[in-house]
Amino acid sequence: MRRTVQRRTAIAFIALMALLTPSLPATAAPPSGVIVLDGANSAEGIAAGRGTTFYAGELATGDIFQGDIRTGIATKIIDGPDDRMAVGMKFDAGSNLLFVAGGAGGNAYVYNTATLELVAEIPLAPGFINDVALTPDGAWFTNSAAAELYFVPVSHRGELGDVVTLPLSGPAADAGDQFNLNGIASAKGGRVLFVSHSGNGEIYTVNPDTGASALVEGVSVPNVDGILVQGQRLWAVQNFSDQISRIDLANNFSSGVVEDVITSTSFNTPATAALFGNTLAAVNAQFLLPDTEYEVVLVPARL
Numbered sequence: 092m093r094r095t096v097q098r099r100t101a102i103a104f105i106a107l108m109a110l111l112t113p114s115l116p117a118t119a120a121p122p123s124g125v126i127v128l129d130g131a132n133s134a135e136g137i138a139a140g141r142g143t144t145f146y147a148g149e150l151a152t153g154d155i156f157q158g159d160i161r162t163g164i165a166t167k168i169i170d171g172p173d174d175r176m177a178v179g180m181k182f183d184a185g186s187n188l189l190f191v192a193g194g195a196g197g198n199a200y201v202y203n204t205a206t207l208e209l210v211a212e213i214p215l216a217p218g219f220i221n222d223v224a225l226t227p228d229g230a231w232f233t234n235s236a237a238a239e240l241y242f243v244p245v246s247h248r249g250e251l252g253d254v255v256t257l258p259l260s261g262p263a264a265d266a267g268d269q270f271n272l273n274g275i276a277s278a279k280g281g282r283v284l285f286v287s288h289s290g291n292g293e294i295y296t297v298n299p300d301t302g303a304s305a306l307v308e309g310v311s312v313p314n315v316d317g318i319l320v321q322g323q324r325l326w327a328v329q330n331f332s333d334q335i336s337r338i339d340l341a342n343n344f345s346s347g348v349v350e351d352v353i354t355s356t357s358f359n360t361p362a363t364a365a366l367f368g369n370t371l372a373a374v375n376a377q378f379l380l381p382d383t384e385y386e387v388v389l390v391p392a393r394l
Contacts, residue, residue, distance in 0.1 A: 148177025179222030186249030226281025
């Protein structure tokens, strides 16, 4: 089939709904280490673009920002309609496409960052489409309210195929909490998927052919949200814990060890992060303590 997201509790869901209602060195970062998403009233997702460019989304409105970790400037480039959300996102440099999880609308959105046009609005499933990971053959999306993943094939020309739903088995299929599957990442050219489970505070591997999942032993990440994987390293953003755990994975990904915990006085419920060399760019979602400005916080990845 393969064609080549302690827990987010009920209070997190309530806080979220309340919110919705009304390859460079760390020295490339601006001195403050904080980049304001000028004009944003909410935030959640971020994706690394080319060079020092990043894309970030306004959770409640679906607006998309483009910024630069070197200059420390971010501006809105896409003004989403009132009924659109932007949660996790990933950028494909080969096609200029930005893939965005659509949250409570049950959709995925695909934008051309060169033309700033909406390429596709893809219905996936009811629930909360939370995050996205790219492989050489397409995009995988999580649903925090269902024990399944969704695959959208993408050709080398950027053409989109029909959605494939992958039911999960094993521990990742636990859908007993308010928020379940959250972040997602891929490894080994898309042959292995990682998913984070907010309700259980755990990380699982998923076989993209069968949907079978397994616990990454030895790793406890309460309040886990977005995740990143590079080689044998995994970064887990822990939103209400205001930290990012760096995990060293076993060669077969069956277990891991938390080797470092990254914190910042500028963190205010970070939700997702993007990797730029030895710099992490994390988005403050501010679920519990909303402020007038929403930011991207730059911290060392501690490779």
